[in-house]
Amino acid sequence: MNIELIAIGDEVLYGYTTNSNASFIAQTLLHEGFLVSKHIAVSDDAKAVQEVLKSALERGSFVITTGGLGSTCDDHTRQIVADLFQLSCELDTELFEKLKIDFAHLPPHAKATLQDQATVITGRGVERIPNRLGTASGYSIKDEARFPGSLVLMLPGVPAEMREMVKDSIIPFLKKSAPTTKRLFIHPVHFMRLTESQMDPIVREIERQDPRISCGIYPGYGVVSLHLKALSENELEFLQIIKEPLLSIQNRFAENIYESHSGTIIETLHKYLMEHKITLATAESCTGGALAARFVAQAGASSYFQGGVISYSNEVKIQSLRVNEETLLQKGAVSVEVTSQMAEHVRDDMKTMIGVAVSGVLGPQGGSEKTPVGTICASIARLGYPTHSWVMHLHGNREVLMERTIQNLLVELFIYVKGHI
Numbered sequence: 001m002n003i004e005l006i007a008i009g010d011e012v013l014y015g016y017t018t019n020s021n022a023s024f025i026a027q028t029l030l031h032e033g034f035l036v037s038k039h040i041a042v043s044d045d046a047k048a049v050q051e052v053l054k055s056a057l058e059r060g061s062f063v064i065t066t067g068g069l070g071s072t073c074d075d076h077t078r079q080i081v082a083d084l085f086q087l088s089c090e091l092d093t094e095l096f097e098k099l100k101i102d103f104a105h106l107p108p109h110a111k112a113t114l115q116d117q118a119t120v121i122t123g124r125g126v127e128r129i130p131n132r133l134g135t136a137s138g139y140s141i142k143d144e145a146r147f148p149g150s151l152v153l154m155l156p157g158v159p160a161e162m163r164e165m166v167k168d169s170i171i172p173f174l175k176k177s178a179p180t181t182k183r184l185f186i187h188p189v190h191f192m193r194l195t196e197s198q199m200d201p202i203v204r205e206i207e208r209q210d211p212r213i214s215c216g217i218y219p220g221y222g223v224v225s226l227h228l229k230a231l232s233e234n235e236l237e238f239l240q241i242i243k244e245p246l247l248s249i250q251n252r253f254a255e256n257i258y259e260s261h262s263g264t265i266i267e268t269l270h271k272y273l274m275e276h277k278i279t280l281a282t283a284e285s286c287t288g289g290a291l292a293a294r295f296v297a298q299a300g301a302s303s304y305f306q307g308g309v310i311s312y313s314n315e316v317k318i319q320s321l322r323v324n325e326e327t328l329l330q331k332g333a334v335s336v337e338v339t340s341q342m343a344e345h346v347r348d349d350m351k352t353m354i355g356v357a358v359s360g361v362l363g364p365q366g367g368s369e370k371t372p373v374g375t376i377c378a379s380i381a382r383l384g385y386p387t388h389s390w391v392m393h394l395h396g397n398r399e400v401l402m403e404r405t406i407q408n409l410l411v412e413l414f415i416y417v418k419g420h421i
Contacts, residue, residue, distance in 0.1 A: 266298065277304070339359050358378045
């Protein structure tokens, strides 16, 4: 079955609204054994929608559209699709009366809006898809004479409504229309301190040795994820298919692998700090509290994270973190000599086991020949152990440098605490 997703709406096409609907539908269908072959975004223009939809239907696809079923001036999907299939749009008087009762509190001029919502596509091959959470009906339309082997499933663009309709109606419909005996299983493996290019040869060898397995490499800042994928009758069979390559990977990169349901290093670090009852405080300069924010975003972080100091200026470093003024003058704010003092003093002042500190130049201004933009110094100070400090030379714009700095700090901290239990 060839499934294509079409998001209709200027706001999606021009990037004002993220197309989270496509992500949800694709992942939900994948979990049920159905693969999406294409995502398309198109404007509200009638001609553009018809061309895209007609082309997909002529490819013999099951097409799922989202958007354009509401009651605003730019919602034309119903009429556009009706014209394409040479169907009618008619007022459902029973639905109209129901909507008038449900929305009796609306002013009189809103009657036109309710009438529009009660205008539905009718004709041969049309089935209405109920919407429990909203007023816009969805539709299933099939015309074998015009588009053999194809059909269109129309859903509203409101995420909450769309999701319920996918679960309640679309999945059961697809299972009935094209039952599958196999589904795609995916096993993710997450690595730190590895790059996409380092993983590529391993992936090629896995796919060469067993054509049943396909792989996907998904790089991030400081981390990379490998997805082992295979079509299988059940999870037990899938695990047997990937058993040998997975074991080989685990043995080869034992020190680089981390476990995370979400794939994020912060989730892994968060759980580790909680399990081992390691308390933590942060002292941040260039990141301005972004590191602390990663911790407090995790539910339960209060069990280990005690607080942080944002010491953006040298004055705050001196007054709030007791950084030696002579050290600042001689070594500069972006130096491991300064971050080591920051880490040690925030640890001691907040009475935690570990202090983490960072200072650097994220740009675009502020760099120099000696300390160019992207120079980041950091320190981890654990009570009873020598302070661990390092320098990073990163590349990118300010936003990228911020994210790379935070990710590197989290990776380094995770590796450090594992080695200092």
